[in-house]
Amino acid sequence: MKRSQTKVRRMILQSKQMGKRENKVINIEGRVQFDLLLVILREYKLRSYTLNAVSYHFLGEQKEDVHHSIITDLQNGNEQTRKRLAVYCLKDALLPLKLLDKLMSLINYMEMARVTGVPLSYLLARGQQIKVVSQLLRQASKKDLVMPAVRPEQGDDFSGALVIEPIRGYYGVPIATLDFASLYPSIMMAHNLCYTTLLTAHEAKEMDPEAYTKTPSGSYFVKQNVRKGLLPDILEQLLSARKRAKADLKKETDPFRKKVLDGRQLALKISANSVYGFTGAQVGKLPCLEISQSVTAFGRVMIEKTKNLVESTYTVANGYNKDSMVIYGDTDSVMVNFGVNTVEEAMKLGKEAADKISEKFEKPIKLEFEKVYYPYLLINKKRYAGLFWTRPEKFDKMDCKGIETVRRDNCPLVANLVSACLHKILVERNPEAAVNHAKSVISDLLCNRVDISNLIITKELTKSDHEYAAKQAHVELANRMAKRDAGSAPKLGDRVPFVIIAAAKGTPAYMKSEDPLYVLENRIPIDTQYYLDNQISKPLLRIFEPIFREKTESVLLRGDHTRTKTVLTSKVGALFKYTNKRETCIKCKTSLPDKYEFATCSYCAKDEQSIFENEILKLNHFEEKFAKLWTQCQRCQGSLLEEL
Secondary structure: OOOOOOEEEEEEEEEEEEEEEEEEEEOOOOOOOOOOHHHHHHOOOOOOHHHHHHHHHHHHHOOOOOHHHHHHHHOOOOHHHHHHHHHHHHHHHHHHHHHHHHHHHHHHHHHHHHOOOOOOOHHHHOOHHHHHHHHHHHHHHHOOOOOOOOOOOOOOOOOOOEEOOOOOOOEOOEEEEEEEEEEEHHHHHOOOHHHEEEEEEHHHHHOOHHHHOOOOOOOOEEEOOOOOOHHHHHHHHHHHHHHHHHHHHHHOOHHHHHHHHHHHHHHHHHHHHHHHHEEEOOOOOOOOHHHHHHHHHHHHHHHHHHHHHHHOOOOOOHHOOOOOEEEEEEEEEEEEEOOOOOHHHHHHHHHHHHHHHOOOOOOOEEEEEEEEEEEEEEEEEOOOOOOEEEOOOOOOOOEEOOOOOOOOOOHHHHEEEHHHHHHHHHHHHHHHHHHHHHHHHHHHHOOOOOHHHHHOEEEOOOOOOOOOOOOOOHHHHHHHHHHOOOOOOOOOOOEEEEEEOOOOOOOOOOOOOOOHHHHHOOOEEOOOHHHHHHHHHHHHHHHHHHHHHHHHHHHHOOOOOHHHHOOOOOOOOHHHHHHOOOOOOOOOOEEEEOOOOOOOOOOHHHHHEEEEEHHHHHHHHHHHHHHHHHHHHHHHOOOOHHHH
């Protein structure tokens, strides 16, 4: 729109999901801006959100990178150097478009915008509450109702979901998992929980007891035959959209598009669940603790009832081979050991149990059989791993929850080690091989045979330094990097990569964090003991403890494999051979004094002219060699350079 003024303004995006991030926002009237970075930040948990890292993760492609220091030289060079610069710019523009197409982000967000009734920009820059408010206003308008404006106030806490105490251990038998489909939304629909159906105790006393429901938390709501609530209407629309997405998912054959469609139905599920969260948000647009307390109270009763029904029905007394046992339950699912030996038997009993128990609850509440874990390693509440079976012939994948294989606040060494150990325990069924592998990696770490890239920890800079209660390693490093070079220092919302370097005993970790490139350039030794004590030991003990019990620590963290550090003569790794700290004479390689201004020593200074000419010839030779290698590299990966 020609006459509208465009301005650049600074905006802070802040939410529990995304943390705090500083953005520059430009209004372009007549155009919809769709920031793919915000989509990736919201939808995917990655270790790095640079274009290079994201493109490699999803597309298997990377930028044809040009360091910022040589851009001017390339532009001022010849047509070949400018061609390289043009390819770099084109690839930077093309990769986001390829990502947009591959992830189907625009389609997914349009679907979400249509369902929730908010513009695309709201989905990217605002939280879940605005979506629920929009749907409430839309439904209220149809029924001639007015939504009140409520001033946000700090409310009282309320009891959350029930978590059945886990019976920890390693299970070499199939464990069936029964899940309530969309538990909280289905509770709200089944019992007609809404602002418009809420009654006071006095109003309930004056009504027919058949006309209302008293919830386990002591609140009263009228039934659907008296007046249907707005929230159940909204939830029906969201869940029907999810049902369509799941139907498309079943028809789809392309593996990646299946993942994307799965992401769409998950997004609609999150929106449906956020309706419950909206009512319980203490500082929200329209909090109503009577609704949120009732939902969680019904959920707790249902999980407890499911556990009792399973354990009382599937018993030896009722004709089954063994007494069943619920070994763990969390929010909307229970994990059952039916005492059978095959996945097929566990699936059969799981489906049967789900159908029987669903009949005990009001519609649309439905208990479903979803999967079998076999074998299954139950570490603690919300921490477990197992082979995931949806068909008896072959397992689908190794599924991990709350374990370091899926967490980003540990170095890659930990994720790779834990993943390898779990593979040996669960897939190969060989715990001894897992122990030997762990010992080997610990020995390599202490002997400094681990590449520095596997020791990089990344943490998000979610707040400015004065907002943290205590000093944080990544925050202190960001401050130091800003003093060295403000232009390349991490900014609010970035993930800060760092390693822990060796220092005097007792030095706190936040003073030992350092930029990996700075460590390489300056040959700074790594604190390998810190990685063993603070990164590796706890995750390893957690996964091996259910198997070895009290002997775990002595087996893994004591012994000859941890004594190898005493024979070390150097704490620097293999990559340090490519770095050089002390300057030497360009001809005779004699060490030069600190802060020496010339490239040759005083003895070789007389030959500077011939040395310079030789170095220029070498430079030309290497530039030509580099250009050929670079061209071949781009040709192999299907570069734009070849197309041009």
